[in-house]
C-alpha cells in the first residue's frame with residue numbers, strides 16, 4: 001500500500017487542485033488552484049453560478065475527474081497514489097446523488113438500492129434486508145416493488161439517496177440534487193440529508209446555485225466563481241457579512257431583499273432624499289425593542305417597508321428595510337448606536353454609512 005494513513009479530523013483535503021480541459025482553441029481552466037478542507041461530520045456547501053466549476057471540483061473528490069495538478073486526500077490517504085483495487089474501495093466510501101437521479105428504469109426501487117451491493121460479499125438475504133432498511137430510512141419501504149417511472153421527483157431522489165448509502169459511505173456528495181424539485185419537495189429532501197448527516201454521521205458536500213439551499217442545512221460554505229473559491233466560511237458569517245459582491249448577490253436573492261430593494265428604491269420619494277436604512281439582525285437581538293428605542297431616543301419616525309426573518313444554520317437572521325423620517329445627522333447617529341448593539345445597519349440611499 002506504500003502510504004501511511006494519517007489520523008485526521010479532515011475527511012477531504014484538496015490541495016492546489018487545477019483542472020484544465022483541452023479544447024480545440026485553448027484549454028478551459030475549469031478549476032484553478034483550489035484548496036479545500038472538509039471536516040468529518042460537516043455539511044459543506046459549494047455555491048456558484050452555472051459554469052463556475054462546482055461539478056468538476058466535486059468529481060475530483062472521488063477522482064471521477066483526474067485533476068491536472070494537485071493532491072486529493074481522503075481520510076489522510078492521497079487517492080492518486082492508491083492501486084486500482086484500493087481506489088475502488090475508497091470510492092465506495094463516497095456516495096453521490098445528482099439532479100436527474102440516474103436511476104435504472106428497468107429495475108424496481110428495491111433493485112436500484114440493492115444494485116451497488118451486487119457482486120459483493122454480502123448474502124442475497126442480507127443484501128435485501130439492508131436495502132429494505134435503507135428504504136425505510138428514506139420513507140419509501142412501501143414502494144420497494146414499484147418502478148422509478150411511477151415515482152415523483154422527490155421519491156426518485158429518496159431512492160437515489162438510499163442507493164448512495166448502500167455501501168456505508170463516509171461522505172455523500174449532492175450535485176444539485178434539489179434543482180429539479182419544487183420548493184416543498186426541496187425542503188423535505190434537505191431535511192432527509194440533514195437526518196442522514198445527524199443519524200449516520202455522514203459528511204455531506206452539497207453543490208447548488210441557490211443560497212437558500214445552503215442556509216437551510218449547511219454549516220460551512222465556499223463560493224466559486226470562474227474556477228476559483230472566492231470566499232468561504234461559516235454559513236451564518238458569510239450570510240451576514242459577505243465580502244464579495246457575488247456572495248452578497250446570492251444572499252440578497254435568497255432572502256428576497258434584492259426584489260424589495262429594487263421595488264422600494266425605484267420609488268421617487270426615496271430617490272429624492274427620504275432616508276432608507278437596511279438593517280440586519282443576527283441571533284436573539286430583539287428588533288422590536290431596538291426600533292422603538294431608536295425611534296424614542298433619536299426622535300425619528302421609523303416606517304418598516306420590508307422585513308424577513310430567516311433561519312441560517314439554526315440561527316435567526318432578520319432583514320429589514322426601513323424609512324427613517326427625521327434629520328440625516330440624527331439618523332446617522334441612530335445607525336451608529338444600532339451598530340454598537342451588534343446590528344448591521346447602513347443607509348442605502350446616501351453615500352454615508
Ligand SMILES: Nc1ncnc2c1ncn2[C@@H]1O[C@H](COP(=O)(O)OP(=O)(O)OP(=O)(O)O)[C@@H](O)[C@H]1O
Nearest residue numbers: 021028029030048049050051052053054055056057
Ligand atoms: N469535459 C469537459 N470538456 C471541456 N470543458 C468542460 C468539460 N466539463 C466542464 N467543462 C467546462 O468547465 C467549466 C466548469 O464546468 P462545471 O460543469 O464544473 O461547472 P458548474 O459550476 O458545475 O456548472 P453547472 O451547474 O452548469 O454544471 C465550464 O466552462 C464547462 O464548460
